[in-house]
Amino acid sequence: MMMSDTTPHSAQTSAAALERGRTVRDFARSELFDRTFREGMELVEETAAYLDGEGRRDSKILSRAAALAYAAESMKLTTRLMQIASWLLVQRAVREDDMTPEAACAPRYRLNARKVETEPSHAELPIALIEYVVRSEKLFDRALYLDRRMYLDGQDETPENPVLSQLGMLEAAFRE
Numbered sequence: 001m002m003m004s005d006t007t008p009h010s011a012q013t014s015a016a017a018l019e020r021g022r023t024v025r026d027f028a029r030s031e032l033f034d035r036t037f038r039e040g041m042e043l044v045e046e047t048a049a050y051l052d053g054e055g056r057r058d059s060k061i062l063s064r065a066a067a068l069a070y071a072a073e074s075m076k077l078t079t080r081l082m083q084i085a086s087w088l089l090v091q092r093a094v095r096e097d098d099m100t101p102e103a104a105c106a107p108r109y110r111l112n113a114r115k116v117e118t119e120p121s122h123a124e125l126p127i128a129l130i131e132y133v134v135r136s137e138k139l140f141d142r143a144l145y146l147d148r149r150m151y152l153d154g155q156d157e158t159p160e161n162p163v164l165s166q167l168g169m170l171e172a173a174f175r176e
Contacts, residue, residue: 021101024150028095036146040088040139044081047132051078058126069122073129080114080136084143087111104151111147114140 027033051074059070090109093099103109114137120130 017102020105020151024091024094024101024104027146027150028091028101032146033091033095036139036142037088037092040081040084040143043132043135043139044085047077047081047136050128050132055126055129058128062124062126066122066124069120070125070129073121073125073133077129077133077136080140083111084136084140087143087147110151111140111144113144 055074059067059074062070087109090099090104094101094104120133
């Protein structure tokens with residue numbers, strides 16, 4: 001009797017995993033992914049060029065406090081862009097069958113919510129840096145939304161009943 005109680009849950013779980021895999025693969029092969037990937041990689045390149053060129057020059061003329069804020073903001077910006085790029089590369093790996101959608105579901109490939117800041121950390125920061133920060137935040141939020149829709153929405157919709165789980169383990173222990 002216990003076996004029949006757990007089997008439907010297993011069937012639901014595997015059906016949900018198959019559906020999730022299809023969703024992930026469909027996204028990876030979509031025009032939306034193409035546009036998002038292109039935008040993400042272009043933003044990484046543009047930002048790197050700015051930070052290595054004009055941004056470096058801009059930072060040298062800032063006050064000490066503003067220069068420290070610039071360094072902190074550029075580190076956060078770079079980290080955010082690398083998270084976006086990594087996430088996009090995982091999706092591309094799914095697209096190219098280098099990774100299964102199930103493997104892409106692993107928590108280490110998921111994006112974590114970011115701390116939302118409403119103001120720049122210093123008023124003297126160069127406008128170009130602020131623009132890159134804003135663009136990266138918008139792209140990150142979009143990728144996070146897609147990540148949640150593909151990998152988390154509907155997950156564990158029917159949470160496992162802890163009592164039935166314990167009874168199942170007891171039954172299995174006494175069968176041996």
